[in-house]
Amino acid sequence: MKAIIDVRNRGAKIDRHVYGHFSEHLGRCIYGGYWVGEDSKIPNVRGIRSDIVEAMKAIKVPNIRWPGGCFADDYHWMDGIGPKTERIPIVNVHWGGVLENNHFGTHEFMDLCEQIGCEAYICGNVGSGTVREMRDWIEYLTDDGQSPMAQLRRKNGRDKAWNVKFFGIGNENWGCGGYMEAEYYAHEYRRYATYVRNYKDMGKTDWWKTPQIIRIAGGANAENIEWTETLMRKIPVSLMGGLSVHCYVGPGEESHGTVFTEKSWYATAVNALKKEKWIKQHINIMDYYDPEKKVILAVDEWGIWVNNEPGTPPGYLYQQNTMRSALCAALMFHIFHKYSDRIRLANLAQTINVLQAIILTEGEKMIKTPTYHVFDLYKGHQDADFIPITWEEEPEKIEQSLPHVDISASINSQGTINITLVNISASNNAIGSLIFGRETPVKAAGRILHGEVTAHNTFDNPDNVAPEEFKGFGIKDGKIDFDLPPCAIVSMEVETA
Numbered sequence: 001m002k003a004i005i006d007v008r009n010r011g012a013k014i015d016r017h018v019y020g021h022f023s024e025h026l027g028r029c030i031y032g033g034y035w036v037g038e039d040s041k042i043p044n045v046r047g048i049r050s051d052i053v054e055a056m057k058a059i060k061v062p063n064i065r066w067p068g069g070c071f072a073d074d075y076h077w078m079d080g081i082g083p084k085t086e087r088i089p090i091v092n093v094h095w096g097g098v099l100e101n102n103h104f105g106t107h108e109f110m111d112l113c114e115q116i117g118c119e120a121y122i123c124g125n126v127g128s129g130t131v132r133e134m135r136d137w138i139e140y141l142t143d144d145g146q147s148p149m150a151q152l153r154r155k156n157g158r159d160k161a162w163n164v165k166f167f168g169i170g171n172e173n174w175g176c177g178g179y180m181e182a183e184y185y186a187h188e189y190r191r192y193a194t195y196v197r198n199y200k201d202m203g204k205t206d207w208w209k210t211p212q213i214i215r216i217a218g219g220a221n222a223e224n225i226e227w228t229e230t231l232m233r234k235i236p237v238s239l240m241g242g243l244s245v246h247c248y249v250g251p252g253e254e255s256h257g258t259v260f261t262e263k264s265w266y267a268t269a270v271n272a273l274k275k276e277k278w279i280k281q282h283i284n285i286m287d288y289y290d291p292e293k294k295v296i297l298a299v300d301e302w303g304i305w306v307n308n309e310p311g312t313p314p315g316y317l318y319q320q321n322t323m324r325s326a327l328c329a330a331l332m333f334h335i336f337h338k339y340s341d342r343i344r345l346a347n348l349a350q351t352i353n354v355l356q357a358i359i360l361t362e363g364e365k366m367i368k369t370p371t372y373h374v375f376d377l378y379k380g381h382q383d384a385d386f387i388p389i390t391w392e393e394e395p396e397k398i399e400q401s402l403p404h405v406d407i408s409a410s411i412n413s414q415g416t417i418n419i420t421l422v423n424i425s426a427s428n429n430a431i432g433s434l435i436f437g438r439e440t441p442v443k444a445a446g447r448i449l450h451g452e453v454t455a456h457n458t459f460d461n462p463d464n465v466a467p468e469e470f471k472g473f474g475i476k477d478g479k480i481d482f483d484l485p486p487c488a489i490v491s492m493e494v495e496t497a
Contacts, residue, residue: 001430002392002479005409005417006437007496009388012341014410016062016382018333019375020121022301022347024069025104026095026354027316033352033361034112035104042364046111047103051366052352052359053115059358059375060382063119063166065300065347066109070094070176072168073127077137080105081156094176096315106141110162119165121300121347126170126185126192126218127178135195138167138213143199150199161200165211166345168244168300169193170218174227177218182227186234189217193239214241216298216345222247222278225285232289242296242345245282247275248305249328255307257320258454262426265453265487266399268304268324269424272331273402279335283342298345299336303356303371304328317354321369322456323465323487325356326449329374330422330489333381334408340386348375360459367462373449377467377491380418384410387417392435398425405430405484417494423484426453430488434480439496441480446470450488 023029036042036049043050067075071094079088080102087102113120122141124134139149144161153161169192170177173185180188193215217240220227231243252267254260279299286295304325312318329348336343348371352359358372387409395404406422417439423430434441448470455465470490472483484490 001395001405001432002435003407003432004390004392004435004437005387005419006390007387007411007417007439008437010411011386011388014337014340014381014384014386015344016060017119017344018336018340018346019061019379019382020063020065020345020347021061021351021358022065022069022349023351024354025067025071025075025092025100026069026350027313027318028353028361029350030104031100035108037103045115047108048112048115053112055359055366055368055372056116059372060379061116061118062382063121063345063347064113064351065121065123065168068123068171070171072123072171073125073129073173073177075125076129076133077106081107096313107156107158120162121166121168122164123168123171124192124196126173126188127176131192131195134192138164138196139199143202145199145202147199163200164198164213166216166242167196167213168216168218169196172246173218174220182230183234185218186231189231189235190239214296215239216242216244216300219244219246221245222275222282225278225281228282229285232285237290237294240295242298243286244298244300245279246301247279247299247332248301248303248349249275249332251304251306251324257306257309258322258456260324260454262453265324265327265426266402268328269331269402270400272328275332276335276338279339279343283339286342293342296344297339297342299343300345300347301349302332302346303349305355319355319357320456321357321360321371322454323370323451324453326370326374326489327422327424329356329371330378330420331406333374333378334406334420334422337381337386337408337410362459365459367457367459369457370449370455370465373465373467374489377447377449377489378420380412380416380491380493381408381410381420384412384418386410395430395432398428405432415495417496419492419494421482421484421490421492423486423488425486427486429486430484432482434482436479436496440478441475441494442497443495444473444475444480444492446473446490446492448488448490450485453487
């Protein structure tokens with residue numbers, strides 16, 4: 001197989017926000033994940049675990065979506081502000097019926113984002129909330145003036161307003177967010193979104209120059225294109241900064257977290273690659289109503305969904321993370337890159353201890369999953385220009401007509417070419433070449449993540465699956481020849497002359 005990477009054919013920028021995360025009040029994502037409390041023996045800054053913050057900074061997490069998910073349309077933000085001893089608890093009716101003390105609220109989430117250095121993507125309550133409630137939350141967050149909500153924020157210890165880049169108008173309102181019909185939600189969206197304004201610096205003479213909050217309309221699962229068509233037809237583009245779609249990948253019949261065969265590995269690859277067809281249909285609809293591509297497609301929940309770990313509460317969605325999970329992440333990122341002119345926001349579900357988590361915790365212990373390492377390997381693509389792959393010799397087909405290798409490439413502002421390669425075969429090496437058009441590779445370095453299909457990290461063996469230097473390549477005659485082992489995910493940085 002011979003892949004051609006020609007920088008003259010570069011496409012749209014791969015927005016760093018495609019590498020975002022989703023953190024819901026679900027299981028041990030927040031409590032027992034990020035939040036341990038100020039009095040915990042686990043090292044923390046104002047109650048937020050320091051090792052998690054450092055791990056997320058290392059992979060350049062660009063944004064976090066919070067507080068849900070289904071939880072968002074039951075969340076009333078004023079229950080989570082003020083002195084912690086006075087905060088009103090809430091029963092998490094969606095996820096296990098547990099009583100939450102609301103110690104992690106607006107101030108704590110925004111503190112988390114500031115500690116990591118990422119943007120906030122807040123999801124507002126449409127299902128059980130009111131327009132006034134959402135409007136007041138925005139004022140509380142973003143007003144630097146003397147409004148009632150700004151003064152309340154200062155009373156609660158925060159003088160300066162925060163920056164909020166993304167705001168979701170509800171979540172899955174066709175289901176847990178109110179079981180609405182598409183036309184009804186479109187009407188509600190128009191009403192709610194009108195009052196999601198950026199109050200920051202509004203008192204200044206040039207306040208309109210302040211960047212506005214990107215308002216995200218709650219979309220459907222990837223297979224429901226009718227919902228997207230209705231929203232694009234009914235909501236003015238000027239009122240909608242983005243439209244979400246949720247995209248979960250199944251592992252086939254063998255959905256146990258760590259006990260499965262190569263059959264499930266290949267089923268995961270098939271199901272991940274199938275998502276491109278559905279995503280493209282949503283994009284086609286958006287292109288019809290918004291040919292200038294002003295509205296972003298936000299894949300703000302995505303990932304593999306396997307069985308919960310045995311012995312864990314069913315409502316906590318605690319799942320192990322294997323090389324199969326890493327395969328799903330790598331292939332999905334390659335799809336996002338391909339449509340980077342429209343997909344400019346995405347959020348993995350979910351960050352810690354839930355679904356396809358990048359981090360698992362057990363008391364003071366913390367491990368990075370294979371999916372975490374994919375984010376680490378792929379971070380060079382952030383804000384780099386996409387380079388479409390063409391083939392001089394296409395990869396051979398393997399089981400279930402899958403391509404032997406999947407490749408994505410980009411070039412950053414310094415001229416470094418980032419290349420990520422996935423050997424989808426679970427049993428055979430993949431041998432091929434990378435050709436660079438008029439460019440000549442002069443220097444390259446790579447890292448590799450690989451292991452058996454069920455390989456994963458545990459608290460007793462946290463580095464069982466971890467990146468290492470990739471040595472299976474050579475530069476010769478103006479091209480790079482590579483030899484990938486089975487079940488391998490590789491990233492390369494190439495300098496050319």
